[in-house]
Amino acid sequence: MVMFSHLRRFTVRDEHGADASLRDLSVDLSAHDYPPVARIIFRHNQRAHLGWEEVRRIDLRQRRIIVSDLARATPLADEPLEKSALLDRDVLDALVLDLANRHSMRANDLWLEEHDGKLELRAADISAWAVVRRLGNGLLGHGSHRHLLDWQDVEFLRGDPSAARGGHDYHHRVASLQPSEIARLLDAVPYLHAAELLELVDKELAADTLEVMRPERQVQVFEELMQERRIGLLRLMAPDHAADLLARLGPDRARDDLEALPKQQRERVLELLRYPDNSAGGIMTNDLVLVESHLRVGEARDALRERLLKPDFVYYVYVVDSLEARRLEGVVTLRDLLVAEPHDGLRETMRRGVAILDPLMSADAAAHRVADQHLAALPVVDKDGRLLGTVTADAALLQLAPASMRGAEPRVFT
Amino acid sequence: MTLRTEERLATPAPELDLARMLERRRGVRLSIRGRNVTLRGLSAPRSGVLGLLTLLGPGLIAATAGDDAGGIATYSQVGAKYGYDLLWVLLIVTITLAAIQEMAARLGAATGRGLLDLVREHFGIGWTLLMVVVVLVANGGVIVTEFAGIAAASELFGISRYIAVPLCALVMWYSVSRGSYAAVEKVFLVMTLAFFAYPASVVLGHPDWGAVLHGTFVPTLSRESGYLPMLVALIGTTVTPYMQLFQQSSVVEKGVARRHYGEERTDAYLGAIISNLIAACIIIAAAATLRVAGITEVQTAQDAAAALEPAAGKAAQALFAIGLLGASILAAGVLPLATAYSVSEAFGFRKGVNLDFRRAPFFLTIFSVLIFVGAAVALLPGIPLFQLLIGIQVLNGVLLPSELVFIMLLINNRRVVGDLRNGLGNNIVGWGSLGLVSTAVGALLLNQVFGFMG
Numbered sequence: 108m109v110m111f112s113h114l115r116r117f118t119v120r121d122e123h124g125a126d127a128s129l130r131d132l133s134v135d136l137s138a139h140d141y142p143p144v145a146r147i148i149f150r151h152n153q154r155a156h157l158g159w160e161e162v163r164r165i166d167l168r169q170r171r172i173i174v175s176d177l178a179r180a181t182p183l184a185d186e187p188l189e190k191s192a193l194l195d196r197d198v199l200d201a202l203v204l205d206l207a208n209r210h211s212m213r214a215n216d217l218w219l220e221e222h223d224g225k226l227e228l229r230a231a232d233i234s235a236w237a238v239v240r241r242l243g244n245g246l247l248g249h250g251s252h253r254h255l256l257d258w259q260d261v262e263f264l265r266g267d268p269s270a271a272r273g274g275h276d277y278h279h280r281v282a283s284l285q286p287s288e289i290a291r292l293l294d295a296v297p298y299l300h301a302a303e304l305l306e307l308v309d310k311e312l313a314a315d316t317l318e319v320m321r322p323e324r325q326v327q328v329f330e331e332l333m334q335e336r337r338i339g340l341l342r343l344m345a346p347d348h349a350a351d352l353l354a355r356l357g358p359d360r361a362r363d364d365l366e367a368l369p370k371q372q373r374e375r376v377l378e379l380l381r382y383p384d385n386s387a388g389g390i391m392t393n394d395l396v397l398v399e400s401h402l403r404v405g406e407a408r409d410a411l412r413e414r415l416l417k418p419d420f421v422y423y424v425y426v427v428d429s430l431e432a433r434r435l436e437g438v439v440t441l442r443d444l445l446v447a448e449p450h451d452g453l454r455e456t457m458r459r460g461v462a463i464l465d466p467l468m469s470a471d472a473a474a475h476r477v478a479d480q481h482l483a484a485l486p487v488v489d490k491d492g493r494l495l496g497t498v499t500a501d502a503a504l505l506q507l508a509p510a511s512m513r514g515a516e517p518r519v520f521t
Numbered sequence: 522m523t524l525r526t527e528e529r530l531a532t533p534a535p536e537l538d539l540a541r542m543l544e545r546r547r548g549v550r551l552s553i554r555g556r557n558v559t560l561r562g563l564s565a566p567r568s569g570v571l572g573l574l575t576l577l578g579p580g581l582i583a584a585t586a587g588d589d590a591g592g593i594a595t596y597s598q599v600g601a602k603y604g605y606d607l608l609w610v611l612l613i614v615t616i617t618l619a620a621i622q623e624m625a626a627r628l629g630a631a632t633g634r635g636l637l638d639l640v641r642e643h644f645g646i647g648w649t650l651l652m653v654v655v656v657l658v659a660n661g662g663v664i665v666t667e668f669a670g671i672a673a674a675s676e677l678f679g680i681s682r683y684i685a686v687p688l689c690a691l692v693m694w695y696s697v698s699r700g701s702y703a704a705v706e707k708v709f710l711v712m713t714l715a716f717f718a719y720p721a722s723v724v725l726g727h728p729d730w731g732a733v734l735h736g737t738f739v740p741t742l743s744r745e746s747g748y749l750p751m752l753v754a755l756i757g758t759t760v761t762p763y764m765q766l767f768q769q770s771s772v773v774e775k776g777v778a779r780r781h782y783g784e785e786r787t788d789a790y791l792g793a794i795i796s797n798l799i800a801a802c803i804i805i806a807a808a809a810t811l812r813v814a815g816i817t818e819v820q821t822a823q824d825a826a827a828a829l830e831p832a833a834g835k836a837a838q839a840l841f842a843i844g845l846l847g848a849s850i851l852a853a854g855v856l857p858l859a860t861a862y863s864v865s866e867a868f869g870f871r872k873g874v875n876l877d878f879r880r881a882p883f884f885l886t887i888f889s890v891l892i893f894v895g896a897a898v899a900l901l902p903g904i905p906l907f908q909l910l911i912g913i914q915v916l917n918g919v920l921l922p923s924e925l926v927f928i929m930l931l932i933n934n935r936r937v938v939g940d941l942r943n944g945l946g947n948n949i950v951g952w953g954s955l956g957l958v959s960t961a962v963g964a965l966l967l968n969q970v971f972g973f974m975g
Contacts, residue, residue, distance in 0.1 A: 331779070
C-alpha cells in the first residue's frame, strides 16, 4: 500500500538509467471497482506520458518507478488527457461523493495498492491527519487504514456539467441509489457537481430526482442543464412538479421551455400555471386517470389498461361524462373496478357525491380539507362541474408541513 | 383508506378568496406558440422601491456586520480624534468594500462554493493552510472584540463583565450548536435598532457641514504617530476579511444560480453603501459631540456613548449599551459558526448546525474553542477594552491583503468562474484597492519597525 502524496515524490527511472520526475497518474474510472493506473505522467525534458504496461516495478524503498524506456514516452501535447481522471490534477484535494453515507468528503490523500501487476486506487483518506502528513513531507509515516473511504463507495465528479455531456470517464455508481437519496446527496455538494450528476444518470432517474430536490437547489441545477436535457426532464416530470419548477425559473425562461415542450405536456403544465401557487389550483396535479361513465366495468378495464402501464401512483379513477367535456360524475377506486362484475355499468358502481375542491380556494384550506377527509386525494372541479385535477394527500402534506419537516437544513449564514 | 360518500360539501365562499388573490397576484401574460395566456402561477419581478427592498439580503447583512463593537469603537475614536479629516478614507473604502463584496458574491454564485473550498482546489494544501491560519487569527480577533463589546455594554448597565461574558458565551454556544439560534437572533437584531440614534444625533448635533464635505472630498494626511494605525484600523474594520467569507458563503447557501446573479450584485453594492453611511454617521456624531467637548481619546464605552446625547439626552448611555450589546451578541454567535464552517470546508469535514460531536467533531471543536477562548481573552484582567477593540481592527487590516489576493486571482480565472469573471473596471478597482490597502499596511509595518528602532 502506498499513499499518493508519497508516491508523487518518486522518480521514474528506465532500464538505461535515465531519470524523470513523476508528475501525475491517470486512472481508468470505467474499468473496475478499483480504478487501475492507466498511464504515468512525468517530466523528462518535457511533460510526457507512458502507458502502465511499460512499468516494470515499483521500488518502494528506493522511491522509484522502474519503466522500460523513457524514450518511448509520448509528449503530453500529442494526446490530450482531458477526458481521463488524473490523480493530482483532478482527484487529490477534490470533493468525492461517499455513496454509503450519502455525503461529500474531501480526498485529503489517496491510497493505492498493487494487485495483479496493476496499481489500483483503493481508497480516499478523508482524515485531518492526512493533511498533516502531507505537510510533513514523508517524515510522519505513510498513513494508516483508519478514516479511509473505500473507493467502491465513491462517485467521482469534476464539478463541471459539461464534462458529463462530453463523455469523460465516470463510475456511474450513483444510479443504484433511490431518487430521494440522490436528492439528499446533491444537497450536500456544490450545485455544479449536482448538475453534473443529473447529466450523468439516465433521464428517468434524473427527472425523478429533480422532482424531490429542494426548490432553490432545483432551480440552480436546472439552469445549468442544456435545453435539450431540460425539455427531456420536464416531459418526464409529473405536470405539477414541472409547473412548480417553471414558476420558479421566472417568466422568460419559463416561456422558452414551455414553447419547446411537446403539446400534451405543455397544455397540462399551462393549465396548472393558470392558478396562483397559494390556491388549490396551484397545488393540484392534472395527471389523472379518467373514464367515461357510459362504459361497463369490463370496457373500463380495457380502456384503462394502456393508461395504467405508466408507473405513476394511481388510486382513484374519475368517472366523467365524456373525455372532452370532463364533467365529473363520480369516482371509482381501482379496487372497485377489480371486484365489480364486468357487465355492471360504471354509473351503478361509482361513488357519487364526492367532496370537491374549488380551484381558487386557498391552498391551505384545500390541504386541510384533504387531511380532514382522510382521503388519498380530492378532485378539483370548476364552477361548470368540469374536472380540473386533484389535490393529493402528498401535496396536502407538503403544503401543511413546516419548512423544518421538508428536509430543509437550518441555515448557517442567515 | 376508503372513499366516504358524503354530502357534497359546499366550498366556503371561494369568491372572497378569489378576489383577494387576484388582487395580490396579477400573474404574467405570456404568448406561447402564438397563444396569449395569463399565468397566475408565475410572478413578474417587482420593480421600484419595493423591488429594491426585496433584493436586500446577504449583502446587507455581511456589510453591516462591519458596524459591530470594533467598528463602533474605531469610528468613534476616528471622529473624536481627527474630526471629519478621515471621512475621505471612508469614501474610498466604500468603493473598495462595494467592489470586493460584489466579487465575493459573484465568486459564490459562479461556483456554489466557499472561498476556502476554492483555494483548496485551485492553490493546493499549503496555501489553504495559510489561509486557514489567516482566517482563524482574523476572525478569532474579531470574536474577542465582540466579547469585549459585551463586557463594555454590560458594565454600562452595572453588570460585572465576569458574569455577563461567560453567560453570553454559554447561551450562544448552546443555542447556535443546537440550531435554535434563529429564534434568539431576532431579539438581538431588534436591539441593534438602538443605533438609529446615530443618524438622529448627526442631525441634532449640528455638525459643521462645510467641514464634513471638506473632510469627505479633500484628502488630508498627517505625520502624527497615531494617524497611520488609525487609518489602517479604519480600513480593517470596514473591509473585514470575514465579511467576504460571509458574503460568499451566504450567496452559496441561498442557492443563487449563475444566470440569476444580477440581483446579488445590487444587494452587495447597496449593503456596502448602507453600512458605510452608518459608519459615516458614527464618525460625524462623534466629531460633532466628543471632539467639540474636548474628548479626543475614546477610552471607555461611556465616552463613546456621549456621541448619542444630542438625540437621546440622558438616555444616551442606555441606548448605546443596548445597541452595543445586541450587535456584539449577534456577531459573537454568527462569527464562530461561520469560521468553523469555512475551515471545515477547506478540509472537507462535516459541518452545519444540528450535528452532534460524534458526527462533526472537527467543526464543533473549532466552534467551541473560538467562542470560549474568545470570551476568556476578553476577560483577561486589566485589559483596556477599547484599545483592544481598535488594535484588532489594525490586525484585520494587516491580514486583509492576503485574502484579497486569492479573491482577485480566483475571480479572474475563467476555469473557475466562466463568464462571470472580472471586467476591466472591476480589475482596476480590485487591484487598486489591494494596492492601497497593502501600501497602508506596509507603511504601518515600516513605521512600527523604524519606530521600534528609534
